Amino acid sequence: MTGSDKDTLEILVEKARAGKRQAFSEIVRRLMPQVTALTYRMTGDRDTALDLAQDAFVTAWEKLDSYRGESGIAGWIYRIASNKTLNHIKLQARLVGESAVPEPVAPEATSSPENLLRRKELAERVRRFMLDLPPQQRAIFELRFYKEMPFAEIAAATERALGTVKTGYREAVKKLRDLATREGWL
Amino acid sequence: MMNCEQAREIIELHFGGDQIPGDLQAHLTECESCRAYYDEMTALARGLGSDIDSPFSAEDFDRATAGAVDRIDRQPVIELRPAGWLRPMLRVAAVLLVVGMSYSSYRMGVESNLGAALDTLQTADADIDRLTVLLEYDTDDELDEDMISILIDDYCTDASYEATTSLLDDISEEELEYLTENFEVGELL
Numbered sequence: 076m077t078g079s080d081k082d083t084l085e086i087l088v089e090k091a092r093a094g095k096r097q098a099f100s101e102i103v104r105r106l107m108p109q110v111t112a113l114t115y116r117m118t119g120d121r122d123t124a125l126d127l128a129q130d131a132f133v134t135a136w137e138k139l140d141s142y143r144g145e146s147g148i149a150g151w152i153y154r155i156a157s158n159k160t161l162n163h164i165k166l167q168a169r170l171v172g173e174s175a176v177p178e179p180v181a182p183e184a185t186s187s188p189e190n191l192l193r194r195k196e197l198a199e200r201v202r203r204f205m206l207d208l209p210p211q212q213r214a215i216f217e218l219r220f221y222k223e224m225p226f227a228e229i230a231a232a233t234e235r236a237l238g239t240v241k242t243g244y245r246e247a248v249k250k251l252r253d254l255a256t257r258e259g260w261l
Numbered sequence: 262m263m264n265c266e267q268a269r270e271i272i273e274l275h276f277g278g279d280q281i282p283g284d285l286q287a288h289l290t291e292c293e294s295c296r297a298y299y300d301e302m303t304a305l306a307r308g309l310g311s312d313i314d315s316p317f318s319a320e321d322f323d324r325a326t327a328g329a330v331d332r333i334d335r336q337p338v339i340e341l342r343p344a345g346w347l348r349p350m351l352r353v354a355a356v357l358l359v360v361g362m363s364y365s366s367y368r369m370g371v372e373s374n375l376g377a378a379l380d381t382l383q384t385a386d387a388d389i390d391r392l393t394v395l396l397e398y399d400t401d402d403e404l405d406e407d408m409i410s411i412l413i414d415d416y417c418t419d420a421s422y423e424a425t426t427s428l429l430d431d432i433s434e435e436e437l438e439y440l441t442e443n444f445e446v447g448e449l450l
Contacts, residue, residue: 096330096333096334099333100326100330100333103326103329103330103333104322104326107322107325107326107329108317108322111317111321111322111325112317115316115317121316121317121321124317125317125321125324125325125328128325128329129325129328129329129332132329132333133329133332133333136333136336137336197308197309201309219277220276220277220306220309223277223278226274241274244273244274244276245270245273245274248273248276248302249273251305252301252302252305255305260305260308261301261304261305
């Protein structure tokens, strides 16, 4: 996100706080891809990811008066989405009795160029890697690696100690490296 | 002077990031092994794909956006109050909840863990963001829907999610089943 994009988002937030729903709709439009990417990497399910992304924006609208502006509206909404997704995973585990990991969708193979196929296969393996992580570690990795959030902000979002967050991230990174070594990516 | 263990720790913590601290840079210029590790991890991070590298189409995003906007538009217009009202309101609600619970419990003859609730409220008074209430009841008696509704509404208006997470940790299977059958739990969470 460029500096001017961020400034414009914050201006939209101020308009939304003043009750202009159209301003918030524009925030939704701009951030929907990133938020959906987060919920998808954490759940592995397309429909669930889209539903949770919608839920996150609705909640963000409802709680807009509690937004302090410290992390930027995007970071704030990522936190909401991450927590909603974690609660969803937890609830699903309680209802179905185990953490259900969706079966991977086979990447299209036939007519893709070799490097595009390789990239899709790699993306699918990384997706499986993410889903094999414990939910909290998954959230930490998502927020740090993909959303580039500072550790302190992740600690606040996941309500864990800073040291725990850092340790969680390192453990996820080391697991990823081990996977990459076994798969021959390195 | 940084050692290799410290260097690898920093490399892992900065995985996916652009900049590394100066003292790590200095170590990498002197240590081939750590340099190789750093190069390996940098290549790995580069290969993981972008943030929005996902299977969704523009139409998927448009539909999801329209869905979110529609749900927001259907909500009643609520004036955004200054932030200062929330904590006093939650404290009042918490006190009413305890009073209501004890009265309802007396009337209904349902056992409630009033002592634990009061202990928790004392803690909540010092740190209202971490308010949790242990709700115990006799499952053979009819649940008080108003009390359940107040409890859920209280916690879901709080910006902290630990309250709702703790609620999930503490309620029984029967309570969870009741909530999912009678409330739109997904939205509440």
